[in-house]
Amino acid sequence: MKNVLNIYYPTDKSVIDFIKIFDEIYEKKLTNQFNFSRVVALSDFHRLVTEMSINKFENIAVISGSLNDPETRLINYEKIDTLQFNEVSHLFDLDEDWKKISISTKTKSKQYKDIENKYDFILCNQVFEHIFSPQSGLKNISFVAKKNSYVWISLPTINCIHGDPFFYSAGYHPRFLYRMFREFGFEVIHIGAWGNRKYLAYAAQGKWATYEELKRGFRSKMDFAHPYFALIDGRKNDTSGKFITDTWGLFKKIE
Numbered sequence: 001m002k003n004v005l006n007i008y009y010p011t012d013k014s015v016i017d018f019i020k021i022f023d024e025i026y027e028k029k030l031t032n033q034f035n036f037s038r039v040v041a042l043s044d045f046h047r048l049v050t051e052m053s054i055n056k057f058e059n060i061a062v063i064s065g066s067l068n069d070p071e072t073r074l075i076n077y078e079k080i081d082t083l084q085f086n087e088v089s090h091l092f093d094l095d096e097d098w099k100k101i102s103i104s105t106k107t108k109s110k111q112y113k114d115i116e117n118k119y120d121f122i123l124c125n126q127v128f129e130h131i132f133s134p135q136s137g138l139k140n141i142s143f144v145a146k147k148n149s150y151v152w153i154s155l156p157t158i159n160c161i162h163g164d165p166f167f168y169s170a171g172y173h174p175r176f177l178y179r180m181f182r183e184f185g186f187e188v189i190h191i192g193a194w195g196n197r198k199y200l201a202y203a204a205q206g207k208w209a210t211y212e213e214l215k216r217g218f219r220s221k222m223d224f225a226h227p228y229f230a231l232i233d234g235r236k237n238d239t240s241g242k243f244i245t246d247t248w249g250l251f252k253k254i255e
Helices: 012-022 036-051 070-074 098-102 109-113 134-144 174-183 197-204 221-225
Strands: 056-063 076-083 119-125 145-156 186-194 246-253
Touching (some): 012 036, 036 145, 036 246, 098 109, 098 134, 134 174
Parallel strands (some): 056 076, 119 145
Antiparallel strands (some): 186 246
16 A cells, blocks of 8 residues: 555644643643643644534544543534443453444343444544554444544554553554554544654653643653753654654544
8 A cells, every 4th residue: 555644743832822722621631630642632633623613513432431531622512422341341342343242142232233333423542552453443433433424543652551451552653543544444534643752751661741741840750860851842743753652643434
């Protein structure tokens, strides 16, 4: 397949402007609680749904997330479901085939029948590194998505081991998102990415730094361990593509 990947790198100014407008709405979590890469992706999400006027939906689903996923505050919807993996029943396990379960005689099959081709917008954030088969995961997303629906997904490009025992990958390159969604019959509307050397070094060691912690100066134990990085503003995006830590995308189901 020809590589036509066109990565969008949000500008530092666009992210700062988003934080200035929305930090109060998010109870200061954009600056003091959310890891900064998540904030960057969220700012790009807001830009896209605003510019494309796709912020009103009937049924939306958050897959392996919660009603508190920050994107839900930036769109309007009538109904929302959380298709949350259950460790006991294995309900909504992305490594299982939801379509096969929906036509089986298992007790839990009704839950899957009721959601086939149901949703016109799907959110799936920071999930794919925690499943064994990303192809199976995307097949299930396609199963619950309506034709012409939208899917927003974000995931790390590189990260530390976390969420054990459900951790399988340190992350995926933006190219992975592009090829996988294309091969499953989705239109690739947008691929975004963010990262820099400082944030990458911290994330690989288990430190997901916030907006405040990434400013110049000694602001955390990591800065004392790596004094060189204390001199660097870790909020700036490196657009060279060498230090991407997070990627995300917006896709449309067309088949």
